[in-house]
Amino acid sequence: SGMSKDMMPGPYPRTPEERAAAAKKYNMRVEDYQPYPDDGFGYGDYPMLPNKSHHERDPWYQWDQPDMRHNWGEPMHWDFDMYIRNRVDTSPTVVPWHTMRKHFLIFLSTMLIMFGLGEIYPTYRPVGPKQYPFNDLYLERGGDPNKEPPVVTHYEI
Amino acid sequence: MAAEPPGSAAQRYRPNAFVSLPAELDPDTYDSSPEKRRAEAERLAIRARLKRQYQLQLNNPNPPAVIENPALLRWVYARTENVYPTFRPTPKTSFLGAVWAIGPLLFWMAVFKADRDRKEKLIKEGKYERPFSVF
Numbered sequence: 407s408g409m410s411k412d413m414m415p416g417p418y419p420r421t422p423e424e425r426a427a428a429a430k431k432y433n434m435r436v437e438d439y440q441p442y443p444d445d446g447f448g449y450g451d452y453p454m455l456p457n458k459s460h461h462e463r464d465p466w467y468q469w470d471q472p473d474m475r476h477n478w479g480e481p482m483h484w485d486f487d488m489y490i491r492n493r494v495d496t497s498p499t500v501v502p503w504h505t506m507r508k509h510f511l512i513f514l515s516t517m518l519i520m521f522g523l524g525e526i527y528p529t530y531r532p533v534g535p536k537q538y539p540f541n542d543l544y545l546e547r548g549g550d551p552n553k554e555p556p557v558v559t560h561y562e563i
Numbered sequence: 564m565a566a567e568p569p570g571s572a573a574q575r576y577r578p579n580a581f582v583s584l585p586a587e588l589d590p591d592t593y594d595s596s597p598e599k600r601r602a603e604a605e606r607l608a609i610r611a612r613l614k615r616q617y618q619l620q621l622n623n624p625n626p627p628a629v630i631e632n633p634a635l636l637r638w639v640y641a642r643t644e645n646v647y648p649t650f651r652p653t654p655k656t657s658f659l660g661a662v663w664a665i666g667p668l669l670f671w672m673a674v675f676k677a678d679r680d681r682k683e684k685l686i687k688e689g690k691y692e693r694p695f696s697v698f
Contacts, residue, residue: 408631409631409633409636413633413637414636414637414640414645415637415640415641415645416645417648417649418649431637432634432637433609433613433634434609435602435605435606435609437602438602438606445653445655445656446649446650446651446652446653446655446656447650447656448645448646448647448649448650449641449649450641450645450646450648450649452637452641452645456583457580457583458583462583470614470617477610477613477614477617478613478614478616478617478630478632478634479613479616479617479632479633479634480610480613480634481634481637482634482635482637482638484638484641484642486638496580496581496582496583497582497583498576498578498582498583498584498585498586499582502575502576502577502582503577503578503579503581503582504577504579
């Protein structure tokens with residue numbers, strides 16, 4: 407690719423000289439350069455940039471790559487492909503996130519509790535057995551047409 | 564007007580991994596000390612130098628076939644080839660590796676065994692109706 411080995415990311419910087427060299431390699435100020443903590447997770451000396459998505463970057467600045475809102479040579483976030491404008495958006499919201507979460511959980515839990523109670527204690531209007539006309543459908547049920555059908559009353563006075 | 568709750572507006576906002584602090588609430592926006600200005604000037608100098616390099620390559624009458632972005636190459640290298648050399652087995656990485664690699668295996672083994680045992684018990688008692696029986 408035309409880049410030498412010392413221009414590529416390497417292991418975690420231990421001495422201040424290594425930190426300065428790494429900051430210069432990544433085109434950052436030495437004060438801005440902050441590598442990921444050395445937990446053995448495989449980050450090496452890659453800089454830890456603020457976790458802000460590209461939705462928050464200035465839309466009116468003339469970026470070298472306007473769709474990515476990224477300048478040539480600018481250090482890219484480790485999760486760059488997550489923070490592009492098609493994906494995760496970390497823009498500040500009008501309402502604080504913990505307030506939104508609280509309101510949502512209150513609504514969701516209220517609705518779920520009411521649905522659950524409705525399943526355990528169902529309510530319906532009082533019903534009685536169905537009443538059929540024509541002496542309880544005597545002829546339709548195969549009753550003899552020559553005989554008198556039994557009188558069926560569904561009411562009491 | 565009701566009494567203000569304790570803490571600054573930025574503290575009450577509580578930014579987290581999903582939302583960041585708005586610039587209006589960030590005290591850093593209103594800080595115009597000489598140190599900050601010097602830092603901003605240094606960052607601008609780096610940015611201008613990189614932009615000049617890029618524009619020179621872009622407007623070259625004999626441009627190269629592809630203008631390589633060293634930042635992109637470093638990003639790709641860091642995420643693919645630099646992970647294994649810089650990985651180190653620590654208690655935390657070993658624990659997480661066990662959770663994600665061995666955990667699902669044991670979980671699904673237990674689930675399938677329990678399901679099969681339940682079905683076997685039903686068949687032995689004669690209560691299980693075979694769905695694809697040839698009889």
